[in-house]
Amino acid sequence: MSTPAGHDDSLFGRRETVEQVEEGRDLAPKFDDRGLIPCVTTDVHTGEVLMVAVMNPEALAKSIETGEAHYWSRSRQVLWHKGATSGLVQRIVEMRIDDDQDCVWLRVEVAGGASCHVGYRSCFYRRVPVGAERRAGAGLEFVEREKAFDPKAVYGDAPNPTQL
Amino acid sequence: MSTPAGHDDSLFGRRETVEQVEEGRDLAPKFDDRGLIPCVTTDVHTGEVLMVAVMNPEALAKSIETGEAHYWSRSRQVLWHKGATSGLVQRIVEMRIDDDQDCVWLRVEVAGGASCHVGYRSCFYRRVPVGAERRAGAGLEFVEREKAFDPKAVYGDAPNPTQL
Numbered sequence: 642m643s644t645p646a647g648h649d650d651s652l653f654g655r656r657e658t659v660e661q662v663e664e665g666r667d668l669a670p671k672f673d674d675r676g677l678i679p680c681v682t683t684d685v686h687t688g689e690v691l692m693v694a695v696m697n698p699e700a701l702a703k704s705i706e707t708g709e710a711h712y713w714s715r716s717r718q719v720l721w722h723k724g725a726t727s728g729l730v731q732r733i734v735e736m737r738i739d740d741d742q743d744c745v746w747l748r749v750e751v752a753g754g755a756s757c758h759v760g761y762r763s764c765f766y767r768r769v770p771v772g773a774e775r776r777a778g779a780g781l782e783f784v785e786r787e788k789a790f791d792p793k794a795v796y797g798d799a800p801n802p803t804q805l
Numbered sequence: 806m807s808t809p810a811g812h813d814d815s816l817f818g819r820r821e822t823v824e825q826v827e828e829g830r831d832l833a834p835k836f837d838d839r840g841l842i843p844c845v846t847t848d849v850h851t852g853e854v855l856m857v858a859v860m861n862p863e864a865l866a867k868s869i870e871t872g873e874a875h876y877w878s879r880s881r882q883v884l885w886h887k888g889a890t891s892g893l894v895q896r897i898v899e900m901r902i903d904d905d906q907d908c909v910w911l912r913v914e915v916a917g918g919a920s921c922h923v924g925y926r927s928c929f930y931r932r933v934p935v936g937a938e939r940r941a942g943a944g945l946e947f948v949e950r951e952k953a954f955d956p957k958a959v960y961g962d963a964p965n966p967t968q969l
């Protein structure tokens with residue numbers, strides 16, 4: 642059934658028992674008290690985690706229907722078709738859901754190869770030293786040496802989504 | 806400086822500018838309004854996403870100090886040293902932080918090879934059909950055929966963390 646939000650509500654089943662949610666074949670996602678579900682997105686070729694974002698029901702439904710990643714933008718409070726501005730569309734090769742169905746994993750192919758608004762391939766371009774290395778006082782280390790694109794050329798004067 | 810929470814507060818820097826947070830070498834994580842930061846954990850050998858959980862400052866500090874994954878258990882409301890009950894400890898091979906430092910990625914080696922309370926290797930053991938396959942009416946598909954361990958043998962009568 643189509644809803645005022647514009648997505649097919651029959652995509653999502655009801656959560657009735659723990660066994661159904663954990664061991665069943667119904668997609669019965671749990672959105673949190675803000676109506677959102679977190680989503681991890683990895684590069685299908687390298688396995689690298691590209692980004693972690695959230696989806697509302699409409700974004701999850703659009704992702705399923707179109708095979709392209711849609712998120713909910715918390716900074717802009719809009720449905721966010723990734724790549725609509727930058728051209729860096731994420732084609733979904735595989736979508737997975739976790740045991741209690743409160744988290745989504747997308748394995749994607751990225752047009753242009755980059756996903757991070759700062760210009761790097763992955764948002765996770767810095768390593769945090771742990772254990773002995775951290776005790777020796779090491780700071781964050783950049784694991785990507787060069788940006789994949791120039792964010793000013795791609796995003797122009799759009800506001801930076803990073804908040805302090 | 807050691808705090809009443811028992812972790813070294815000097816591990817975390819202050820968030821002063823967007824440039825420092827995005828392009829600097831200081832670890833200056835952003836915890837949300839509940840004091841939590843999400844964490845994606847992948848298998849360092851297969852690249853598979855094993856789980857997505859949250860950390861409070863103490864869990865993040867303990868993970869950095871010990872090199873073993875610690876989370877905050879929302880269902881039990883305690884610091885959660887992963888594997889303390891099951892033996893399935895996660896040794897951190899690499900920790901990364903994202904652009905705006907509000908998400909952590911752990912690449913781990915898992916003792917026993919499994920991370921999911923249902924008994925599977927990964928919590929993401931089911932695939933969600935998208936696009937044409939979904940339109941053809943396909944349900945969730947199990948990508949792991951067999952459980953890696955018997956959850957009843959490992960967890961006994963501990964309450965199931967899945968909530969409807």
